[in-house]
Amino acid sequence: MTAVAVVPSDSPTASKRASRVAAPVRRFARLALTSVTVLLLASMITFGLGALSKNNPAAVVLGETATPGDIARLNHEFGLDRPLVIRYLDWVWAALHGDLGRSWFTTVPVERSVQLAFPVDLSIALYALLLALVLGFGAGVAAAARPGGLVDRIVTVVCSVLATLPPFVIGIALIVLLAVQARVFPAGGYSPYAINPLHWLRYATLPALALALEVAANIARQLRTTLVSAQAENYAIGARMRGYGRGRVLFGHVLRNAVAPTLAVVTNALPLIIGGAVMTEKLFNLPGVAQLALQSAQRGDVPVVLGTLLVTSGVVLLGTLALGALQILLDPAARRGTTSGGRR
DSSP states (O other): OOOOOOOOTTSHHHHHHHHHHHHHHHHHHHHHHHHHHHHHHHHHHHHHHHHHOSOOHHHHHHOTTOOHHHHHHHHHHHTTTSOHHHHHHHHHHHHHTTOOOBOTTTOOBHHHHHHHHHHHHHHHHHHHHHHHHHHHHHHHHHHHHSTTSHHHHHHHHHHHHHTTSOHHHHHHHHIIIIIIISOOSOSSOOOOTTTOHHHHHHHHHHHHHHHHHHHHHHHHHHHHHHHHHHHTSHHHHHHHHTTOOHHHHIIIIIHHHHHHHHHHHHHHHHHHHHHTHHHHHHHHTOOSHHHHHHHHHHHTOHHHHHHHHHHHHHHHHHHHHHHHHHHHHHOHHHHHTSOTTSOO
16 A cells, blocks of 8 residues: 655744745735724824814804804804714714715715815826826836946936925926917816816826925935846846846846835825825815815815815725835745845
């Protein structure tokens, strides 16, 4: 009778396989938990600040001729006479079911207002992210191709300057150069993509560039540093000793190991793009979510502010989770279940 070898479940091979699966799952779970926690804390703080404001929304809506009875009645309709914790829990429960409430001033459903404004931000944010990836990866690879060369020095200087400039400063410079002097793009306004994609491209390019250049500079600097460091690793040196050309080593061996650290920069840039949208929308006169939130905050329309915060934070959360998952999958250390400092 032929003996059959049975590998015990606690063998080193099984343990390594389990570690390779468990390590990325743990990293993604921590990322998801952190993102959800930040979202809840942000909503709690915003809700609390709106509730603690000295402005009485009912009095503002009814005007100076309102009687105390009218104000009390409208406060009851708004639910402002209930405890703060109960109001917050009710709002969260309704939001989970797709109900973000109604504006205190226009009575328009908040989700309707967000649906009208959000495509502006989403289209420009995606365009800005695409520009940042193309410009950042292109500049980073060009600089790392010949470290210390002329292109490397130019990219380093330009990226160092761009990384220190906020989006609204870059936006002003772009308006002066490309809209006022060169007259290549309009200085402001917006045209929906669904109506005319070419018109949308003309109006969206300057605000997208204003959001993208700082991110592209950070991507280029991170990618250049990672690529230069990776080219000094043993596997890259060995590939060159075997007769592979510089380009084949860079694109065939080194670049794939530099993608995961660079994606971390892209992940961190998502809040930067959304955060810079407030000044960018104001500068380029865009009818987006940031302007909707800003105008609502100025008049104390808490339901609209909360709705825009939740939707914007949710988009950032989903984008962060997607990029984080991609980063984990592309990270060789994560696939092996080791730290990033392990051998590649």
